Amino acid sequence: MDHHGGRLKIGSDQKLYITTGDATRPESAQDLSSLNGKILRMNLDGSIPADNPFPNSFVYSYGHRNPQGLAWINGSLYESEHGQYAHDEVNRIKPGANYGWPVIQGTEKKNGMEAPLFQSGEETWAPSGIVTYKDKIYTATLRGNAVREFNLSEGKSRPVITGLGRIRDVYIDGEYLYFVSNNTDGRGNPLKNDDKLYRVLLNDIK
Numbered sequence: 001m002d003h004h005g006g007r008l009k010i011g012s013d014q015k016l017y018i019t020t021g022d023a024t025r026p027e028s029a030q031d032l033s034s035l036n037g038k039i040l041r042m043n044l045d046g047s048i049p050a051d052n053p054f055p056n057s058f059v060y061s062y063g064h065r066n067p068q069g070l071a072w073i074n075g076s077l078y079e080s081e082h083g084q085y086a087h088d089e090v091n092r093i094k095p096g097a098n099y100g101w102p103v104i105q106g107t108e109k110k111n112g113m114e115a116p117l118f119q120s121g122e123e124t125w126a127p128s129g130i131v132t133y134k135d136k137i138y139t140a141t142l143r144g145n146a147v148r149e150f151n152l153s154e155g156k157s158r159p160v161i162t163g164l165g166r167i168r169d170v171y172i173d174g175e176y177l178y179f180v181s182n183n184t185d186g187r188g189n190p191l192k193n194d195d196k197l198y199r200v201l202l203n204d205i206k
Contacts (some may be wrong), residue, residue, distance in 0.1 A: 018137035026102035053096030069130030080127035129169035
């Protein structure tokens with residue numbers, strides 16, 4: 001299925017967060033009775049948390065096209081998302097908030113809808129998994145062929161690891177950043193012995 005999202009993460013609140021894409025039905029992202037185009041939140045036993053923003057609903061936020069990555073900094077949830085024909089996003093997720101798809105994207109604004117913290121404009125990143133370290137977000141990018149850094153305190157974004165093709169996911173353990181390439185999925189140009197798991201020291205990222 002296209003635009004299925006599919007990221008699963010357990011937050012520090014011991015709730016399961018799930019990203020779902022619009023399944024190529026853009027209007028469903030604005031429909032609170034649909035689970036498409038949403039970030040969902042549930043108890044680990046599959047029930048609906050009593051403090052979810054919409055009564056008797058798994059929906060935590062909506063108006064998403066194809067949300068891919070989830071990560072937290074000091075209790076705040078961040079998300080990466082594929083836009084349509086570029087306009088990829090990194091968002092700070094607020095409970096019950098509407099992130100605009102398909103009404104707005106990129107730099108467009110509308111009352112009652114959230115604008116992204118970062119967006120790619122006419123460039124395509126195709127961000128996938130994300131991880132956080134201090135005040136930075138590191139994002140695996142597929143079409144972008146890079147690990148990309150988003151500095152929240154400076155409001156700046158840049159590729160920090162390139163030349164290894166499509167990057168699917170990232171992970172931090174201690175002082176190391178791990179990431180995995182995804183060149184053998186039919187969309188990349190595989191190198192010899194692809195795909196690979198890489199490890200770099202965070203302090204070596206300049």
